Amino acid sequence: MARPQNGRQQMKLTRLALALGVAGLFASTADVPSAQAKYDAFTVPSLVYRTGAYAPNGIPVANGFLDYFNMLNERDGGIEGIKVNVLECETAYNTKQAVECYENTKNEGQSGALAINPRSTGATYALIPKTTEDKIPLLTLGYGRTSAANGKVFPYIFNPPGTYWSQATVFIKYIAQQEGGMENLKGKKIALVYHNSAYGKEPIKTLETLAAKHGFELMLLPVDHPGQEQKATWLQVRRGKPDWLLMWGWGVMNQVAIKEAAAIRFPMDKFIGVWWSGSENDVAPSGPAAKGYLAGTMHAPGSNFGALEEIRKHLYAKGKGAGEESRIGEVLYNRGLLEAVLTAEAIRNAIKIHGTTDIRGEHVRDGFEAIKLDDAAFKRLDLEGFMPPIEITCENHEGNGKIAVQQWDPDTGKWTVVSDWIEPMRDLVNELVSEDSAAFAAENNITPRQCN
Numbered sequence: 001m002a003r004p005q006n007g008r009q010q011m012k013l014t015r016l017a018l019a020l021g022v023a024g025l026f027a028s029t030a031d032v033p034s035a036q037a038k039y040d041a042f043t044v045p046s047l048v049y050r051t052g053a054y055a056p057n058g059i060p061v062a063n064g065f066l067d068y069f070n071m072l073n074e075r076d077g078g079i080e081g082i083k084v085n086v087l088e089c090e091t092a093y094n095t096k097q098a099v100e101c102y103e104n105t106k107n108e109g110q111s112g113a114l115a116i117n118p119r120s121t122g123a124t125y126a127l128i129p130k131t132t133e134d135k136i137p138l139l140t141l142g143y144g145r146t147s148a149a150n151g152k153v154f155p156y157i158f159n160p161p162g163t164y165w166s167q168a169t170v171f172i173k174y175i176a177q178q179e180g181g182m183e184n185l186k187g188k189k190i191a192l193v194y195h196n197s198a199y200g201k202e203p204i205k206t207l208e209t210l211a212a213k214h215g216f217e218l219m220l221l222p223v224d225h226p227g228q229e230q231k232a233t234w235l236q237v238r239r240g241k242p243d244w245l246l247m248w249g250w251g252v253m254n255q256v257a258i259k260e261a262a263a264i265r266f267p268m269d270k271f272i273g274v275w276w277s278g279s280e281n282d283v284a285p286s287g288p289a290a291k292g293y294l295a296g297t298m299h300a301p302g303s304n305f306g307a308l309e310e311i312r313k314h315l316y317a318k319g320k321g322a323g324e325e326s327r328i329g330e331v332l333y334n335r336g337l338l339e340a341v342l343t344a345e346a347i348r349n350a351i352k353i354h355g356t357t358d359i360r361g362e363h364v365r366d367g368f369e370a371i372k373l374d375d376a377a378f379k380r381l382d383l384e385g386f387m388p389p390i391e392i393t394c395e396n397h398e399g400n401g402k403i404a405v406q407q408w409d410p411d412t413g414k415w416t417v418v419s420d421w422i423e424p425m426r427d428l429v430n431e432l433v434s435e436d437s438a439a440f441a442a443e444n445n446i447t448p449r450q451c452n
Contacts, residue, residue: 039357041085042078043109044069044343047101047118052092053226054251056281057332061119062088063323064336067311070322072344074314079344080351085109091123098123099130106134114350114364115139115343121199124148124157129444132156136361137346137368141339142167142275142298146202147436149398151369152448154437156361158368160342161298161390161401164202164248164274165432166424170296170403171272172210173422175244178270186215191242193233193249193257196222200248203274206432207246227253234260247273254282262289269294272405278415279331283408290408294418297406299338299387301415303329306382307337331415334386341381345371369394388421394451 046065049058069084078084087108089101098118106113115137118124124144131138138157146165148157176182192207194200204220211218219240221233227249245266247257254277261271269292278295308328316325327333350359350367371392378384390401402421409416441448
């Protein structure tokens with residue numbers, strides 16, 4: 001594992017520090033700034049997996065995140081005049097390594113870690129108690145523990161713009177729309193092909209609740225890591241003949257599943273993947289056979305956004321981009337960029353709220369809880385039309401972001417949003433979140449905080 005204290009990672013971080021002009025990157029953890037001090041840089045660790053089985057998906061996410069902050073550094077001098085040091089640490093999508101990366105980066109720089117992006121549901125579960133104790137926000141963009149949406153119980157965990165439970169309800173609403181109404185779900189068979197991990201299991205309870213309520217049959221089909229062997233799974237699909245397929249997959253699992261679905265001639269326009277099963281990486285290997293495949297999305301696809309042009313202008317035109325310029329605007333690149341946008345806005349909000357640039361993680365928590373991105377805000381960010389408005393509060397850490405369904409067209413090599421931005425079944429999701437978070441609070445002797 002690459003860690004800040006080993007030679008290879010130390011060289012990498014040193015090069016990054018020199019590139020950003022960061023003098024205080026390796027400051028002592030005891031070197032806490034005084035009230036009048038001005039930071040040389042804000043520290044934002046980025047837990048990445050550029051190696052391992054999931055690297056093809058981890059790399060574009062990491063690149064989008066890094067490019068956005070480096071663009072702010074080049075164009076604006078950072079945030080409020082302070083550059084941002086994105087401190088990458090390699091996890092290989094391994095929970096143990098992710099925890100080690102957290103421990104090795106949380107006190108780096110003068111500011112310490114202002115926010116953590118773990119990019120793994122397993123890592124998220126492991127880091128919830130640690131980041132809460134250390135008062136460092138954990139941003140789990142559309143993944144992680146769904147009940148962490150309750151900010152009263154999970155004050156430092158944020159999972160905007162939508163959770164897995166919300167997404168599951170949107171998929172059922174979308175299916176009902178195609179079937180002519182919720183009443184027509186009765187007697188239907190819906191199969192869930194899922195990564196056999198904490199991540200893949202997240203939507204099961206919600207789907208079971210919906211199945212009992214609306215009378216459809218739910219088939220559960222786990223796929224073990226990393227997901228290359230699925231013959232038995234698709235034999236069950238062929239025998240069970242579900243009307244619709246849902247998939248909670250990641251990495252090579254997605255590619256294999258789409259190929260196997262095509263091989264048994266399952267209709268692609270009745271196959272819907274979670275938003276981590278809806279990137280170019282997932283569909284391109286199947287060629288024309290993937291035509292019509294569907295996936296959830298939290299933002300619009302494509303590169304036709306001003307912020308991406310700014311990245312090209314200030315980074316790639318100068319040879320400073322994190323990856324291949326041709327991949328700017330791909331789904332997972334945009335996902336990493338959205339992580340960076342929300343993190344940057346939280347830092348900016350924290351500075352405004354507390355009237356100082358000498359902020360720590362606990363101040364950035366307040367910044368996350370003040371995020372309100374409306375159409376005017378997206379225009380300011382050069383991201384008009386990127387996603388629906390979203391607002392995060394002390395009580396609601398999921399936000400009110402809606403979810404859409406996009407469809408793949410191999411002829412154009414593009415994703416197209418084919419649904420409205422669909423409102424999740426809030427009453428059901430809120431009930432499940434309240435129940436689960438209350439149980440967590442009881443098990444861990446947590447007294448929910450008050451939100452004004």
